[in-house]
Amino acid sequence: MAEKTNPGDVEPIQLAWDGDTTPTVVELRGLTKRFGNVIALTDVSLDVPQGITGLLGPNGAGKSTLIKILLGLVQPTAGTGLVEGRDVLREGKAIRASVGFMPEDDCYIPGISGVEMVHFAACLNGYPSLEGLRRAHEVLDFCGTEEERYREVDTYSTGMRQKLKFAQALVHDPSLLILDEPTSGLDPDERQIMLNRIQSLSRKAGMSVLISTHILPDVQQICDHAIVLVEGQVRRQDSIENLNRTSSPSLQVRIVGDMAAYTTALGNAGITSSLDGTGTLIVEDPAGDLAGRLWSLAFQAGVGIRSLTPAMTSLDEVFIQAMQEGGSGNGNA
Amino acid sequence: MAMHDLGYRSWDAHAPYQKYSWLSISRYGVRLAWKSHWLRRIVFLAFMPVALMVGAVFFFEQASNTPAIFPAVVTVVEFLERNDGQSADGDFQQPYQSMADRAVFLRTRDPEKIASYLSEHRPRVWKDILFVFFKNSQGLTLVILIGMIAPGLISRDMQSRAFLLYLSRPITPFQYALGKATTVWVFVASVSTIPALAVYFVGVLFSPNLGVLLNTWDIPLRILLASGVLAIPTTALALCLSSIVHESRYAGFSWYAIWIVGAVATNILTGIAIAEDPQNISFFARSAWSWLSLYHVLGIVEQWVFGLMAKPTDVIPYLTMLVVLTIVCFSILMRRITAPIRI
Numbered sequence: 001m002a003e004k005t006n007p008g009d010v011e012p013i014q015l016a017w018d019g020d021t022t023p024t025v026v027e028l029r030g031l032t033k034r035f036g037n038v039i040a041l042t043d044v045s046l047d048v049p050q051g052i053t054g055l056l057g058p059n060g061a062g063k064s065t066l067i068k069i070l071l072g073l074v075q076p077t078a079g080t081g082l083v084e085g086r087d088v089l090r091e092g093k094a095i096r097a098s099v100g101f102m103p104e105d106d107c108y109i110p111g112i113s114g115v116e117m118v119h120f121a122a123c124l125n126g127y128p129s130l131e132g133l134r135r136a137h138e139v140l141d142f143c144g145t146e147e148e149r150y151r152e153v154d155t156y157s158t159g160m161r162q163k164l165k166f167a168q169a170l171v172h173d174p175s176l177l178i179l180d181e182p183t184s185g186l187d188p189d190e191r192q193i194m195l196n197r198i199q200s201l202s203r204k205a206g207m208s209v210l211i212s213t214h215i216l217p218d219v220q221q222i223c224d225h226a227i228v229l230v231e232g233q234v235r236r237q238d239s240i241e242n243l244n245r246t247s248s249p250s251l252q253v254r255i256v257g258d259m260a261a262y263t264t265a266l267g268n269a270g271i272t273s274s275l276d277g278t279g280t281l282i283v284e285d286p287a288g289d290l291a292g293r294l295w296s297l298a299f300q301a302g303v304g305i306r307s308l309t310p311a312m313t314s315l316d317e318v319f320i321q322a323m324q325e326g327g328s329g330n331g332n333a
Numbered sequence: 334m335a336m337h338d339l340g341y342r343s344w345d346a347h348a349p350y351q352k353y354s355w356l357s358i359s360r361y362g363v364r365l366a367w368k369s370h371w372l373r374r375i376v377f378l379a380f381m382p383v384a385l386m387v388g389a390v391f392f393f394e395q396a397s398n399t400p401a402i403f404p405a406v407v408t409v410v411e412f413l414e415r416n417d418g419q420s421a422d423g424d425f426q427q428p429y430q431s432m433a434d435r436a437v438f439l440r441t442r443d444p445e446k447i448a449s450y451l452s453e454h455r456p457r458v459w460k461d462i463l464f465v466f467f468k469n470s471q472g473l474t475l476v477i478l479i480g481m482i483a484p485g486l487i488s489r490d491m492q493s494r495a496f497l498l499y500l501s502r503p504i505t506p507f508q509y510a511l512g513k514a515t516t517v518w519v520f521v522a523s524v525s526t527i528p529a530l531a532v533y534f535v536g537v538l539f540s541p542n543l544g545v546l547l548n549t550w551d552i553p554l555r556i557l558l559a560s561g562v563l564a565i566p567t568t569a570l571a572l573c574l575s576s577i578v579h580e581s582r583y584a585g586f587s588w589y590a591i592w593i594v595g596a597v598a599t600n601i602l603t604g605i606a607i608a609e610d611p612q613n614i615s616f617f618a619r620s621a622w623s624w625l626s627l628y629h630v631l632g633i634v635e636q637w638v639f640g641l642m643a644k645p646t647d648v649i650p651y652l653t654m655l656v657v658l659t660i661v662c663f664s665i666l667m668r669r670i671t672a673p674i675r676i
Contacts, residue, residue, distance in 0.1 A: 073500060093505070097503040103497040103498065105497065108493050109365075109498070111365045111368065116361075120357060123357035125348055125354065126349065126350040126351030126352070127346055128349065128350065135344055141339075142342075168498065173343055197341075201341055204341065205341050
């Protein structure tokens with residue numbers, strides 16, 4: 001077992017979001033967690049900035065273990081970490097008092113109503129019963145739980161339970177919200193509403209949100225940053241904008257007319273291009289000054305340009321690439 | 334979205350009860366358990382013996398006002414002292430030497446003699462009454478009551494995976510276990526400690542003067558200790574069983590099986606021993622096989638708590654058994670509670 005380092009010794013490792021001055025809410029350095037012979041996390045160093053951050057990873061990547069460490073429920077084998085400036089090794093209770101957590105599992109207490117469950121969560125945080133009840137109704141209103149709040153949770157549908165879990169995570173007005181698969185089991189409309197709610201919490205209430213999910217479009221839609229965790233290692237961590245950038249600057253060109261004539265014209269001009277499966281031409285633009293030439297070459301080839309945009313890598317591709325890579329330290333993109 | 338929806342609103346409320354948030358677990362636990370009609374009936378029935386105990390104390394104290402019942406009181410006291418083993422050590426000297434003296438004594442109408450006799454025997458009689466209350470009526474009731482409450486307390490949380498709901502809050506696994514245990518203790522206290530204290534205070538009110546407080550000051554403390562003896566090992570065992578399985582019915586079945594099998598085995602083996610030696614029978618008989626039955630072990634320790642054991646050192650093996658049982662059950666319980674976090 002590796003030695004536990006002094007919790008105060010957080011080394012100033014330069015991580016992702018280079019040049020991004022957003023304050024961080026979570027800082028982990030060299031975090032390793034072993035369960036017997038199984039290594040769940042290996043030398044994980046990451047920063048979660050304010051805003052909405054997606055935590056991506058396949059099953060068994062170590063996301064749940066990482067969340068439990070962030071909540072101070074599991075002690076790391078080695079490494080240190082701070083959540084909102086509090087040490088994960090020593091200040092678990094204080095962290096849990098200020099962090100809201102929505103578990104992935106279908107957690108509920110049988111026999112009590114929805115509003116009682118949220119009220120109970122408030123009482124567990126040490127709030128007076130009456131205040132907790134008032135607040136429970138308030139967050140249930142926010143979560144769109146109407147009269148069904150008075151029904152026993154055993155009778156709730158999956159979607160309603162998701163809303164209830166979301167409400168109980170919010171009841172104490174946390175400054176950091178950790179959501180584990182918040183949109184699973186929701187129909188498309190409810191999913192969109194849930195994403196809007198999460199976004200409004202971050203944008204309007206200034207809450208930081210860490211979302212652990214498999215649903216990449218959710219991350220693409222609402223997250224400012226993403227962390228890709230694979231086999232207990234951080235393979236990528238960067239802003240969504242940076243992750244979506246291609247490895248070399250390129251342009252996506254869609255034309256009206258003879259594609260072969262246009263590619264020949266590009267080749268003759270010494271410009272490297274390739275056609276993707278959707279009929280879009282990807283043109284490499286290392287210097288970032290090709291746009292004007294593409295228009296004139298199109299004119300010469302007798303074709304029209306329908307669209308000309310910077311090429312982007314989809315998050316799915318980033319995720320698949322990260323999965324296929326071997327371990328690469330802190331995974332700064 | 335509701336017309337009155339105001340969106341998300343921040344909340345800067347102070348959380349003053351964070352140290353005691355585990356009490357919320359007990360409060361909700363009690364509220365949930367109380368929803369059971371059967372539990373309410375059992376709790377109601379559990380109060381029935383209290384009337385008998387109050388009646389017994391009233392009967393004893395009334396002897397000073399109604400000398401006609403004094404002979405009956407003396408007979409009961411003699412029965413208790415003959416059967417609980419302590420009279421063998423001669424702790425209490427009877428105010429007569431022979432059967433003839435006894436007959437004369439029983440006919441006495443002298444208020445001073447009666448008051449003196451009652452005063453001398455009051456602590457012992459009250460302790461006997463409370464011991465019978467704890468061992469026989471409430472002991473049995475609590476087996477049923479705890480068997481109805483405790484098996485679901487943790488197993489249901491395991492089944493519905495509510496652990497993270499609790500433990501993602503500022504409470505520790507120990508506080509979680511304490512909250513669950515307190516749920517059981519609330520019921521234990523409501524059907525044993527509180528009625529026993531009530532019997533004691535009713536006895537004080539029935540007695541001729543408040544001077545009895547000097548004679549019996551230790552009884553409330555013994556009641557609290559007896560409640561602890563009754564509640565702590567049984568709760569640890571019940572919660573341990575509840576944490577081992579995901580289905581509360583299996584925990585409940587195991588709970589009742591432990592009590593019934595133990596008691597039946599002890600009674601059969603004790604019966605055989607008595608058949609071989611018929612002289613060895615007494616009201617507070619302690620068999621060599623008592624250790625097989627948790628019910629009997631608790632009874633023996635309760636006997637010691639109420640100071641009714643002839644040789645107090647006899648309690649050591651039984652007390653050790655309860656302590657070991659509590660420690661083992663509590664260790665298993667804590668391990669089971671933290672398992673879902675670790676995995």
